[in-house]
Amino acid sequence: MGDGSASGNRGHNNNHNSHSGHSNKPEWLQQYDLIGKIGEGTYGLVFLARIKSPPNNRGKSIAIKKFKQSKDGDGVSPTAIREIMLLREISHENVVKLVNVHINHADMSLYLAFDYAEHDLYEIIRHHRDKVNHSINQYTIKTLLWQLLNGLNYLHSNWIIHRDLKPSNILVMGDAEEQGVVKIADFGLARIYQAPLKSLSENGVVVTIWYRAPELLLGAKHYTSAVDMWAVGCIFAELLTLKPLFQGAEVKAIPNPFQLDQLDKIFKVLGHPTLEKWPTLANLPHWQQDLQHIQGHKYDNTALYSVVHLSPKSPAYDLLSKMLEYDPRKRITAAQALEHEYFRIEPLPGRNALVPTQGEKVVNYPTRP
Numbered sequence: 001m002g003d004g005s006a007s008g009n010r011g012h013n014n015n016h017n018s019h020s021g022h023s024n025k026p027e028w029l030q031q032y033d034l035i036g037k038i039g040e041g042t043y044g045l046v047f048l049a050r051i052k053s054p055p056n057n058r059g060k061s062i063a064i065k066k067f068k069q070s071k072d073g074d075g076v077s078p079t080a081i082r083e084i085m086l087l088r089e090i091s092h093e094n095v096v097k098l099v100n101v102h103i104n105h106a107d108m109s110l111y112l113a114f115d116y117a118e119h120d121l122y123e124i125i126r127h128h129r130d131k132v133n134h135s136i137n138q139y140t141i142k143t144l145l146w147q148l149l150n151g152l153n154y155l156h157s158n159w160i161i162h163r164d165l166k167p168s169n170i171l172v173m174g175d176a177e178e179q180g181v182v183k184i185a186d187f188g189l190a191r192i193y194q195a196p197l198k199s200l201s202e203n204g205v206v207v208t209i210w211y212r213a214p215e216l217l218l219g220a221k222h223y224t225s226a227v228d229m230w231a232v233g234c235i236f237a238e239l240l241t242l243k244p245l246f247q248g249a250e251v252k253a254i255p256n257p258f259q260l261d262q263l264d265k266i267f268k269v270l271g272h273p274t275l276e277k278w279p280t281l282a283n284l285p286h287w288q289q290d291l292q293h294i295q296g297h298k299y300d301n302t303a304l305y306s307v308v309h310l311s312p313k314s315p316a317y318d319l320l321s322k323m324l325e326y327d328p329r330k331r332i333t334a335a336q337a338l339e340h341e342y343f344r345i346e347p348l349p350g351r352n353a354l355v356p357t358q359g360e361k362v363v364n365y366p367t368r369p
């Protein structure tokens, strides 16, 4: 088993719910030693496992994502299976590798096995904020951002929009060989599950709205890769200040309620969007429907540079403000961002984000519990 293909599984064993004689684990799972639960997200549970064989991979750590069944009990659809098979072709240094797909045909439940990454930006930011109490060094921020953009540029060039980028989905390798390399996780899953914008997942895990682009908050039906660049802007600001940039209180109603507080938080920092700067704003459902709240209150001062403690003339501020451009058509793309002056001035981005530059203290980031 573990041939890396759902159809391969089928060829190997017609009874996909089959269990071996000595264990009640599904047969494919027996190639791994399950170590423990890493976390829980919108779509399911994540476990740490180690490969038992073949010998050259022995001991290699893997993150197995077990997907929940949907409410009506139907498992993964044929369309989703096709999408997942496409995701297996995705291969880039800054995108987490999908190493195996297992489908339990008895109930159509789905398990994806990814390369394991020891850190993620959520934990790195939290560690700096709550434990070491000092900001992340400039080299690390720039390297994390460059590699994130590099992975995203690859995904966008392959017509994959992430749609749910946030610090916990941006992994950083702790391994010797790939230490400090950024890996984007959870890409392509939004499309498979088609419900990334619902407010609460079935188990009550909160889906964060803090990184959601204004066009989505205003009810846009069609989204583009620009939604990911907005999230990157929010993450860049959070790396600089160790605080989420737009921390709106979520409206918890289903499906996809109007998140007024989130927009309010954005408008307070970036000023009110105008039709002059964002002409297609007028077509967005919530902009039209909610005249009283959304258009009634006017914010006009842009306070972004003071919130992120950057000089308005700095290249870092210039790049950040281009990521947080209201009009998605004018927002900077990943390819353009990689060419930005910020990445051409010292300190230059490198491969290992976690090695400090000269004179900086080594930060020992915690490993996953």
Ligand SMILES: Nc1ncnc2c1ncn2[C@@H]1O[C@H](COP(=O)(O)OP(=O)(O)OP(=O)(O)O)[C@@H](O)[C@H]1O
Residues within 6 Å of the ligand: 038, 039, 040, 041, 042, 043, 044, 045, 046, 063, 096, 114, 115, 116, 117, 118, 120, 164, 168, 169, 171, 185, 186, 206, 207
């Ligand atoms: N390949 C991986 N290696 C190590 N940890 C991972 C891997 N993929 C995900 N994780 C971690 O597992 C936890 C749960 O991840 P998951 O993607 O399911 O949820 P989430 O990102 O918290 O939320 P959501 O599913 O809503 O995006 C997170 O802490 C995440 O960093």
